[in-house]
Amino acid sequence: MTTLKIGDPAPDFALPSDSGDTVRLADYRGKRVVLYFYPKDDTPGCTAQACGFRDAYVQIEEKNAVVLGISPDGVKSHTKFKTKFNLPFRLLADEDHAVTEAYGAWGEKSMYGKKYMGVVRSHVVIDENGNLADIQIKVSPTDSVEKALQALM
DSSP: OOOOOTTSBOOOOEEEBTTSSEEEGGGGTTSEEEEEEOSOTTSHHHHHHHHHHHHTHHHHHHTTEEEEEEESSOHHHHHHHHHHTTOOSEEEEOTTOHHHHHTTOEEEEEETTEEEEEEOOEEEEEOTTSBEEEEEESOOHHHHHHHHHHHHO
């Protein structure tokens, strides 16, 4: 698992979005970015996290920031999820989980005693210069939104 530190340059990426275009982190220089990693579209925890960021989106925009959600689900799944919950931000498809790994949000998980590799719910806040300003790995859906807002203050 990658270990990033506050102040490190955020790993750059280019990923397909829910609208089919390619989103590059570099396109957001000059803005702050809340980049959050979640396991699966339309599941209870992931929906709570996404809707939390949706409900706080005006506050986030007021801080010169945008939200980008990343999961291994494909573009079609993201489009349905975004539409169903009226999400005002882009969802990015990281189907090979390379970006998730680069940010340290891919790791061993356990369910019903079985161990497997998957997305560890996390978020990072990236400053206007493209450096990491906050890193939260293994965070609860509601804490993720609250901690991201605190980091933007």
